[in-house]
Amino acid sequence: MYSLVGAAKVARLSTAAAVLATHGKDESWHPCIPPDAVVYPRSTEQVSRVVAACARSRIPVIPFGTGTSLEGHIAAPSGGVCIDLMQMANIIEVNAEDMDCRVEAGVTRKALNEHLRDTGLFFAVDPGADASLGGMAATRASGTNAVRYGTVRENVLGLTAVLADGSIVKTGRRVRKSSAGYDLTHLLVGSEGTLGVITEVSLRLYGQPEAVSAAVCTFDSMQGAVDSVVAILQCSIPVARMELLDEVTIQAVNAYSNMQLAPAPTLCFEFHGSQASVQEQAEVVGDLVRDFGGASFTWANAPEERSKLWAARHSAYWASIAMRPGCKGFPTDVCVPISRLTESILTAQKMCKDAGILAPMVGHVGDANFHMMMIVDPEDEGEVQRARQIVVDMVHMAQSMGGTCTGEHGVGYGKLEHLEAEHGLAPLHMMHAIKQALDPHNILNPGKLGSPPGSFVASRAE
Known part of the structure; x- marks a missing residue:
C-alpha cells in the first residue's frame, strides 16, 4: 500500500x-x-x-x-x-469589495482573521477551537457568533473537493444566491469527509462593526438565566454572542484563567453595531435580565478586556478538565427548540448530579445549543459507563422535545446510532443512496455518515 x-x-x-x-x-x-x-x-x-x-x-x-x-x-x-491537509494553508484571494474570500482547507479561522485585520473585514464563525476552515466546513461547525452571523452552512459560498475516484469538483459561485441546479455546496458541507475531501473553501465575510461591547451578568438561578435568554430572543434583539456558563464552569474558569467572576449561573453577551445601536441593545438586555434575577451587569468595553473574557470562555473545556487532574473530558452536546431550553438544561444537570458525574455546562444558548463537559476518570469503568448513559439519555431527551442529538459536534461514529431515531429510515436510505452514488466502494471515511441503516453499532451505554 x-x-x-x-x-x-x-x-x-x-x-x-x-x-x-x-x-x-x-x-x-x-x-x-x-x-x-x-x-x-x-x-x-x-x-x-x-x-x-x-x-x-x-x-x-x-x-x-x-x-x-x-x-x-x-x-x-x-x-x-x-x-x-494542514500544509494546504494558503489564503488564495480576498475580494474586499464583495466581502468574500477563498482559502485552502488547512487555513485556520484565527489565521484568516489575522490576515483580514487591515481590510475592515472578518470571518464570523467562531467554534472556540482554532479549527481549520476545511474541517469546519466538513463538520458544519458553529460557535459563539452563530446567534447573529449563522453557522458555517450560511457562510460557505462554494467549495473545491476531491471525490472518491480522485476527480476534482468545484461547487458554488461568488454570489449570495443562485437557483441553478442542485445545491452541491451544502451537500458537502457537513458531510464529514464521507462524500469528498474538501481542499478549498469560499467564504462570506463581514464588515468589522463600528462598536463592540461585551457584558457579563450573574443570576440567582439557572432557571432565571435560561428564561432570560428565551425572552431576549423573543424580543428579536440582535445580540452577537450570548453564552451561558453554570457556576461549576465559572469556578473552573476562575482558577484556570485567573478571573474573578462570581461563581453563579452567568451569561456573557457581546453587542455589535453602531455606537447608538450597541448602547440601545445593551440597555434593553439589561432591563430584561433584571426581571429574571440578573445582577452585576458588568461591562467589558476595552478590546483587551473583551479578549480576556472570550479567551476564558473558550478555555472552559480545558479549565474543566483541570478540576480533576488525571481525568479526561467526556463532552456532549444537544440542541432543542428555544421553548424547551430551560427544561432541557435543568434535566441534563440533574442527570449528571444523580450519576455523581462532575459536569460543567456551557451553552451557545442563542441557538438553544448546550454542552455538558463531563469530567471522567478513564480508569473507573463504572464512571465511564454512567457518562455514556448520560449521553444516550440526553440525546433521547432532546429528540423527544423535537431537538437533535448534536447541534454542532457532528455525528462521526460517536452518535451514528442515534440517527435512525432522529430521522427515520427513509432519510437514512436517502443518505446511503447518495453515499453509494458518490463513493460506490465506500473508501471515504467509512463507518460513519452514509452507512447503511441497520449497520450502526449498538448503544455503547447498554
Whole structure:
C-alpha cells in the first residue's frame, strides 16, 4: 500500500507510530483508532492523486484538519490513509469589495482573521477551537457568533473537493444566491469527509462593526438565566454572542484563567453595531435580565478586556478538565427548540448530579445549543459507563422535545446510532443512496455518515 501511495508523488508520507496515533484520536473521549499511513499533500492536485491511487486499491481515505472534532470523526476503523491537509494553508484571494474570500482547507479561522485585520473585514464563525476552515466546513461547525452571523452552512459560498475516484469538483459561485441546479455546496458541507475531501473553501465575510461591547451578568438561578435568554430572543434583539456558563464552569474558569467572576449561573453577551445601536441593545438586555434575577451587569468595553473574557470562555473545556487532574473530558452536546431550553438544561444537570458525574455546562444558548463537559476518570469503568448513559439519555431527551442529538459536534461514529431515531429510515436510505452514488466502494471515511441503516453499532451505554 505504501508504495502505491508513494507513487502519488505527495510531499511526505509517514508510518511512524506516534504520527499514526496523533491522527487516530480527536479531542473526544473516543478511543484512538489510527490509520495505516499519513500523507501531507500541498495542493488539490496532490490530494487528487492520493485519492485516485487509494481508489484503485480500495484503500480507505480519512481527511484530517486540526483534530479538534469531538465524535470520532477522524478515527480509522477500517485502517487506510489519513490525508492531513494542514500544509494546504494558503489564503488564495480576498475580494474586499464583495466581502468574500477563498482559502485552502488547512487555513485556520484565527489565521484568516489575522490576515483580514487591515481590510475592515472578518470571518464570523467562531467554534472556540482554532479549527481549520476545511474541517469546519466538513463538520458544519458553529460557535459563539452563530446567534447573529449563522453557522458555517450560511457562510460557505462554494467549495473545491476531491471525490472518491480522485476527480476534482468545484461547487458554488461568488454570489449570495443562485437557483441553478442542485445545491452541491451544502451537500458537502457537513458531510464529514464521507462524500469528498474538501481542499478549498469560499467564504462570506463581514464588515468589522463600528462598536463592540461585551457584558457579563450573574443570576440567582439557572432557571432565571435560561428564561432570560428565551425572552431576549423573543424580543428579536440582535445580540452577537450570548453564552451561558453554570457556576461549576465559572469556578473552573476562575482558577484556570485567573478571573474573578462570581461563581453563579452567568451569561456573557457581546453587542455589535453602531455606537447608538450597541448602547440601545445593551440597555434593553439589561432591563430584561433584571426581571429574571440578573445582577452585576458588568461591562467589558476595552478590546483587551473583551479578549480576556472570550479567551476564558473558550478555555472552559480545558479549565474543566483541570478540576480533576488525571481525568479526561467526556463532552456532549444537544440542541432543542428555544421553548424547551430551560427544561432541557435543568434535566441534563440533574442527570449528571444523580450519576455523581462532575459536569460543567456551557451553552451557545442563542441557538438553544448546550454542552455538558463531563469530567471522567478513564480508569473507573463504572464512571465511564454512567457518562455514556448520560449521553444516550440526553440525546433521547432532546429528540423527544423535537431537538437533535448534536447541534454542532457532528455525528462521526460517536452518535451514528442515534440517527435512525432522529430521522427515520427513509432519510437514512436517502443518505446511503447518495453515499453509494458518490463513493460506490465506500473508501471515504467509512463507518460513519452514509452507512447503511441497520449497520450502526449498538448503544455503547447498554
